[in-house]
Amino acid sequence: MKPRSSRNKTIQLSVEEKSYFGKKILKESSSYTERKIENQVLCGDSIKVLPQLPKEFIDLVVTDPPYNMTKIYAGEKFSKTNAEEYELWLRSWIEPLIPLLKPNASLYVCTEWQCSSIVEKVLRDYFYVRNRITWEREKGRGAQHNWKNAAEDIWFCTVSNDYYFNADAVRLKRKVIAPYRHVNGDPKDWADEGDEKFRLTAPSNLWTDISVPFWSMPENTEHPTQKPEKLIAKLILASSKEGDFVFDPFLGSGTTAVTAKKLSRRFAGIEREKDYALLALKRLQTAEKYPEIQGFKDGCFWERNTRPL
Numbered sequence: 001m002k003p004r005s006s007r008n009k010t011i012q013l014s015v016e017e018k019s020y021f022g023k024k025i026l027k028e029s030s031s032y033t034e035r036k037i038e039n040q041v042l043c044g045d046s047i048k049v050l051p052q053l054p055k056e057f058i059d060l061v062v063t064d065p066p067y068n069m070t071k072i073y074a075g076e077k078f079s080k081t082n083a084e085e086y087e088l089w090l091r092s093w094i095e096p097l098i099p100l101l102k103p104n105a106s107l108y109v110c111t112e113w114q115c116s117s118i119v120e121k122v123l124r125d126y127f128y129v130r131n132r133i134t135w136e137r138e139k140g141r142g143a144q145h146n147w148k149n150a151a152e153d154i155w156f157c158t159v160s161n162d163y164y165f166n167a168d169a170v171r172l173k174r175k176v177i178a179p180y181r182h183v184n185g186d187p188k189d190w191a192d193e194g195d196e197k198f199r200l201t202a203p204s205n206l207w208t209d210i211s212v213p214f215w216s217m218p219e220n221t222e223h224p225t226q227k228p229e230k231l232i233a234k235l236i237l238a239s240s241k242e243g244d245f246v247f248d249p250f251l252g253s254g255t256t257a258v259t260a261k262k263l264s265r266r267f268a269g270i271e272r273e274k275d276y277a278l279l280a281l282k283r284l285q286t287a288e289k290y291p292e293i294q295g296f297k298d299g300c301f302w303e304r305n306t307r308p309l
Contacts, residue, residue, distance in 0.1 A: 009218040011253075011286075013278055021281040025274070028052075037268045038245070041257065041284070043277045046249040046270045050096035058101050059164075059244035060265075062235050062256045064110040064227050065093070068118070071224060083118055090122045093249060098126060100247070104164065106239040107157045108133075110227065116153045127157035135207035135231060139214075154235070169237040171200040172209060173300045200300060203238070207231075209295065209304045217294065218286075221279050223253035230295040232259040240265055254280025262291045 004010075013021070026037065028044040034057045042049055066078045068086040081089075101107075107127060111119045116132075123129055133154040142148045175198060210231050213220040219229050232255050236246055242264040248256035251269030253276050260267035261284060271277040295302050 005215075008215045010215050010220045010222060011218075011279060011282060012222070013275070013282060017282060018275075018278055021278045022274075024281055025277055034245075038266050039261070040268050041251060041254065041277050041280050042268065042270045043272070043274055044270060045272050046093050047096070049270050050093060050100065050249060053100050055099050056102050057245055058105055058247045060105060060236065060240040060246045061097070061101070061107040061109075061248070062232055062246060063108070063248045063250050064225065064252060064256075065090070065250045067112050067225075068115040069112075083115075086115060087118050087122055090119065094122060094126060097249060098159075101159050103160055104162045105159045106163050106165075107155075107159075108235045108239070109155045109157070110152065111155065112152045113149065116155075119153075119155055123155055123157050127159060128161065129155060129157050131156040131205050133205045133207060135210050137210070137212055139212045156239075164239060164241065166238055166241075167203055169299070170203045170234045171300050172203065173198050173302050174201050175303065203234070207234070209301060211295070211304055218290065219255075219258075219283070219294065221253040221283075223276060223279070226253050227255050229255055229259045229262070229293050230301065232256055233263060233293050233296055234301065236260055236263050236265060251280055252276055254283045258283045258287050259293065261287050262293055 024041075025043045026040040028042070028049060030052060032053050034054045037053065068080055068083075069078075070080045071078050107123075109119055109123065120129060120132070133156060134151050135154065137150055137152050139150075210228055211217075213226050213228055220226070236256075236259055240246060243266065245266045245268070246256065246260040247267070248269040251257060251271040254269065254271075257267045257269045257280055269280065271280060295304070
């Protein structure tokens with residue numbers, strides 16, 4: 001095997017680590033308590049596990065379920081199907097999830113344009129749909145006969161009209177191109193920081209500041225649809241408080257759990273593929289030593305390709 005570049009930070013598991021973390025996975029059981037699953041990675045099928053979980057323990061769901069496209073996950077194939085079958089599959093895990101949610105809980109469900117309308121339709125049957133976030137996913141191949149697909153959606157929902165949302169926690173720090181001043185010369189809605197001028201802007205539903213993990217980033221794994229920690233951090237900070245319980249029924253390589261841990265939230269996640277569950281556990285261990293989130297510092301998010309001071 002060709003040796004990796006010294007700059008390649010992609011997280012991998014040795015044989016010894018697979019054995020070590022394999023002993024720490026929470027396996028399927030006939031019943032669980034909130035205390036038993038807190039800060040744990042469950043290895044199993046969400047549709048089977050969800051009915052066994054305690055009622056009304058979740059403050060926030062952040063999840064990235066398989067999209068309606070053919071994809072290989074750790075050697076297992078998820079096949080594209082028709083809209084009706086995909087809708088039934090969505091309902092098969094959303095319905096058992098509902099009893100687990102607190103009355104003031106929020107949900108964020110990731111998707112992409114081809115199945116976004118189906119996801120919205122299903123979510124509207126059970127929740128209040130508050131918004132659709134669209135984020136620029138700059139990776140992707142160009143096409144000769146279509147537009148390059150460079151964006152994905154996240155549907156924001158709540159169980160009721162009583163929900164938590166903190167816009168101040170997710171402000172974006174942007175460089176000021178035209179620094180207007182008041183009549184007295186003071187900065188108008190911006191701050192002078194030496195050679196740079198910045199403005200804290202209110203969060204919108206269009207995000208262009210996200211970098212998809214790549215090989216030189218320490219959060220990168222070999223999961224084919226890994227979401228960036230910065231992306232998930234925005235959702236967690238906006239819709240939960242420290243100590244709240246964040247849950248992901250499709251944990252993948254662990255981004256939701258890792259980000260929740262870094263932001264002092266309780267967490268749990270379910271992942272069917274053992275190799276990804278092991279990666280999640282390794283990332284959770286690493287987060288204890290490296291709690292930083294790329295692009296987030298001093299209580300605000302920075303534009304892509306700008307480095308926090």
